[in-house]
Amino acid sequence: TLKSVLESAKKTIHIAVYELDNAYIGDILEEALDRGVKVKILFEGAPIPKIPEGELFIARKLTKKGAEVSFYDDTKGRRNRKFSYFHNKYTVVDGERVIVGSNNYGNNGHPVETSYGNREWELVIDDPRAAALYEAAFEADSEIGDEWVEYGAAPEYTLKNKKYEENRATRKGHYTLDLSPVEDRNVIIETVFAPDNTLSETTGILNAMSYAEHTVDIEQLNFETYWGDKVYNPEKYHLA
Secondary structure: OHHHHHHOOOOEEEEEEOOEOOHHHHHHHHHHHHOOOEEEEEEEOOOOOOOOHHHHHHHHHHHHOOOEEEEEOOOOOHHHOOOOOOOOEEEEEOOOEEEEEOOOEOOOOOOOOOOOOOOOOEEEEEOHHHHHHHHHHHHHHHOOOOOEEEOOOOHHHOOOOOOOOOOOOOOOOOOOOOOOOOOOOOOOOOOOOOOOOOOOOOOHHHHHHHOOOOOOOOOOOOOOOOOOOOOOOHHHHOOO
16 A cells, blocks of 8 residues: 555655665655655654664665655754654655555565564545645654754764665565455544644544544553653552
């Protein structure tokens, strides 16, 4: 699905993503650049545990072909950044289409061999109004003061291993259901941006759950019992 969206680009591809080290996605972006599409990518500059070499390799290749690739800088410390993490996973194509989901653009989030990988989700939104909203967020984030560093402008954001070779191996697993995309039209959607309106009582998660009459089904990596400081030690605060 991501492949088809990227290949549909005629003018621009704007990617905001935590990590991108999938060599096959890199290939698709190279091909887009070759046909004249302008590519701009915003990366987290300090992902856990570190920036993958594969991402730096792809950033170098794309930069050489004219892409604008920037990293959300962490050299001054995380507390001095506007966001703790730049954790987006979305792409805007031609200012008209958006693909957004939980997936990083890596081998587990977008596996070539679909019998193995993470359980993730993605939505393709073919709506210029929604695309304009994501585009506005992309531009606003890209203009945050001096918090961005272009690829190659600092040692932290430069591939040091000149002998690095891309990992194109595919891993097979045990998943067999192989769900297909579902297409629908005239669907009401609501976009929630963190930290802007994630816990608003009139928009977002809380508002959606307030309409529940019978069930609420949640699929989540984890669910912290305490959302304040020191989330992994709520007992310290004598919480019930």
